[in-house]
Amino acid sequence: MCGAERNSFTLRRNPADAKSCCVVNQVNVRDAHLSCNRSTTPRFAVLPCLRARIIGLLEFKDGDRDSRVLRGFPDWQTSPYVLPYAAGTSHLVDQANCSPAGNGHRGTARYGYDFLMPIGTRVTAARGGVVVLLEESHFDGEIAATGKDNYLYMVHDDGTGALYGHFTNQGIAVDSGQTVLPGMLLGFSGNTGNTANKPHLHLSVFKCNPVTLGSAACPTAPFTFRNTDPNPQGLQRGQTYAAH
Numbered sequence: 681m682c683g684a685e686r687n688s689f690t691l692r693r694n695p696a697d698a699k700s701c702c703v704v705n706q707v708n709v710r711d712a713h714l715s716c717n718r719s720t721t722p723r724f725a726v727l728p729c730l731r732a733r734i735i736g737l738l739e740f741k742d743g744d745r746d747s748r749v750l751r752g753f754p755d756w757q758t759s760p761y762v763l764p765y766a767a768g769t770s771h772l773v774d775q776a777n778c779s780p781a782g783n784g785h786r787g788t789a790r791y792g793y794d795f796l797m798p799i800g801t802r803v804t805a806a807r808g809g810v811v812v813l814l815e816e817s818h819f820d821g822e823i824a825a826t827g828k829d830n831y832l833y834m835v836h837d838d839g840t841g842a843l844y845g846h847f848t849n850q851g852i853a854v855d856s857g858q859t860v861l862p863g864m865l866l867g868f869s870g871n872t873g874n875t876a877n878k879p880h881l882h883l884s885v886f887k888c889n890p891v892t893l894g895s896a897a898c899p900t901a902p903f904t905f906r907n908t909d910p911n912p913q914g915l916q917r918g919q920t921y922a923a924h
C-alpha cells in the first residue's frame with residue numbers, strides 16, 4: 681500500500697509529487713501536444729504540455745480513472761527483471777503502477793510494485809547490480825511516512841537502479857558496495873516505514889539515480905518481469921504472480 685510512499689526511503693522530497701500522479705488525468709494528451717505547437721498557445725497550456733511530455737503518455741477510457749493505461753513498458757518476455765522472490769513462490773500485488781488517490785505509487789513514484797509477504801520472506805535480486813545504499817536499523821511496526829523504512833538501492837550495469845523497501849530489522853543480507861547476481865538473496869522482508877502496516881516488499885526502478893539526483897529529477901520507470909504470467913502492461917494490482 682505504501683501510503684504516501686513517494687516521500688519515503690529518504691529520497692529527496694519533491695513537493696510537486698503530491699499533485700502529480702498520472703496527472704495528465706485531466707489533460708487530453710493529444711490536444712496538449714497540439715497546443716504546444718501553436719504559436720498562440722495560451723500560457724496556461726504550457727505546463728500541461730510539458731508535463732505530458734515528461735511523464736509520458738497516458739490514456740483514459742470514458743473518464744474511468746481505473747481504466748487508465750500507462751505506457752512505455754518494455755517487452756515482458758525479454759525483460760531483464762525477474763520477480764524478487766524465490767522460484768516456485770507466489771505473492772499478491774497489493775499496489776501496482778499509479779495507485780488510487782491516497783496511496784503511494786503516484787506522481788514521480790507512480791511506477792512500482794508492492795508484493796504482500798509475511799515478515800521474514802526471502803527477498804531476491806530482480807536483476808544483478810551493485811548495492812550502493814542500504815538501511816536496516818528500523819524495527820517492524822515502526823510505521824511512518826518518512827524516515828522509518830529499511831531499504832536497499834542497487835545500481836544496474838546500464839545506469840538504471842532499483843529500490844527494494846520495507847525490510848525487517850537487520851534484514852539485509854548484502855553489503856554496500858557488493859555486486860549481486862539475479863536471484864541472489866538480498867534479505868528478508870518486513871514491515872518498516874511507509875507500509876500502511878501491511879508487511880510487504882516494495883520494488884521500483886529508476887532510469888537514473890534518485891539517491892544523488894533527487895526523486896523529482898529521477899522519477900520511477902515502467903518495468904516488467906520475464907519469469908511469470910504475461911505482463912505487457914506491468915503487473916496488475918490485485919493479482920497474484922508466481923515466480924517460475
Ligand SMILES: [Zn+2]
Nearest residue numbers: 682793794882
Ligand atoms: Zn510501494
